[in-house]
Amino acid sequence: MRNERGRRLGKDVPIVVLTGAGISAESGLATFRGADGLWEGHRIDEVATPEAFRDDPELVHRFYNARRRQLAGPGIAPNAAHLALARLERAWTGDFLLVTQNVDDLHERAGMVRTLHMHGQLGMMRCLACDEVGPADEQLSVRSCCGVCGSIATLRPDVVWFGEMPRGLGRIYKALETCGIFIAIGTSGQVYPAAGFVEAARAAGAWSIEVNLLASAVSDFFDEHWRGLASEAVPALVD
Numbered sequence: 751m752r753n754e755r756g757r758r759l760g761k762d763v764p765i766v767v768l769t770g771a772g773i774s775a776e777s778g779l780a781t782f783r784g785a786d787g788l789w790e791g792h793r794i795d796e797v798a799t800p801e802a803f804r805d806d807p808e809l810v811h812r813f814y815n816a817r818r819r820q821l822a823g824p825g826i827a828p829n830a831a832h833l834a835l836a837r838l839e840r841a842w843t844g845d846f847l848l849v850t851q852n853v854d855d856l857h858e859r860a861g862m863v864r865t866l867h868m869h870g871q872l873g874m875m876r877c878l879a880c881d882e883v884g885p886a887d888e889q890l891s892v893r894s895c896c897g898v899c900g901s902i903a904t905l906r907p908d909v910v911w912f913g914e915m916p917r918g919l920g921r922i923y924k925a926l927e928t929c930g931i932f933i934a935i936g937t938s939g940q941v942y943p944a945a946g947f948v949e950a951a952r953a954a955g956a957w958s959i960e961v962n963l964l965a966s967a968v969s970d971f972f973d974e975h976w977r978g979l980a981s982e983a984v985p986a987l988v989d
């Protein structure tokens with residue numbers, strides 16, 4: 751991998767890659783702030799909150815069931831950007847961590863292993879009574895029963911909602927504090943704490959690269975910018 755000044759970026763330095771909805775856009779999955787950023791007329795961050803689940807759990811279940819159906823649907827598959835990152839992970843000799851804000855499983859379907867879903871996973875559910883986590887199907891509802899403790903109406907999507915603590919922050923900040931390269935792909939830099947990772951990486955002296963269709967809210971923090979479709983820019987960057 752070479753930076754825009756052609757300086758070879760050694761595959762032996764610790765690297766952190768952050769991805770957002772933009773990397774899955776070309777796989778047919780809607781981005782959050784794409785189109786109108788609405789689902790059934792609801793602003794996404796209206797249905798992705800603990801308050802929404804408390805007030806109207808059926809609406810929230812419908813939202814996540816619809817996204818599970820879409821993700822499991824025909825034609826939804828990892829694109830060239832996911833596949834290029836999987837090649838990079840296999841070729842990387844230094845510490846490698848992929849942190850994704852995405853709840854889809856396209857990185858894993860592309861063969862990636864060292865992934866951390868900081869906002870949870872669409873394919874999993876958690877029981878609020880016994881805290882058991884297990885695979886979720888497309889029919890989750892308030893009538894669903896927990897297979898472990900038998901309680902009803904206690905199953906929720908195992909995702910991180912607005913106002914909730916993201917997953918693995920300790921591991922993420924540890925990796926950011928020692929990384930030599932930080933790459934952000936397909937994220938608008940509007941949701942925290944993810945949007946603040948580039949500053950932590952820079953503070954550690956990392957070379958920072960942003961790959962995005964448009965400028966993001968944190969573009970100024972990056973050393974290098976690759977503007978374009980992830981499916982074209984990521985292979986060009988890493989191969």
Ligand SMILES: CC(C)NC(=O)[C@H](Cc1c[nH]c2ccccc12)NC(=O)[C@H](CCCC/N=C(/NCCC(=O)O)S[C@H]1O[C@H](COP(=O)(O)OP(=O)(O)OC[C@H]2O[C@@H](n3cnc4c(N)ncnc43)[C@H](O)[C@@H]2O)[C@@H](O)[C@H]1O)NC(=O)OCc1ccccc1
Nearest residue numbers: 770771772781782783851912913936937938941942963980
């Ligand atoms: C809206 C925003 C202002 N609000 C927040 O950030 C809030 C509140 C907040 C906390 N700190 C702050 C500081 C300042 C201001 C606000 C806050 N944050 C939280 O609540 C977080 C939890 C947030 C997580 C919420 N859950 C999600 N998802 C899971 C659910 C679900 O999926 O249903 S967030 C969800 O939205 C975000 C969407 O953003 P992107 O992925 O960037 O997608 P977007 O559509 O915006 O952009 C796509 C980009 O791709 C580009 N693109 C499009 N197509 C392509 C293409 N083809 N190729 C390349 N690029 C492309 C576009 O140009 C665009 O730039 C993702 O994070 C995604 O996971 N929790 C928390 O803070 O807990 C306490 C705490 C405090 C301190 C330390 C620890 C904890």
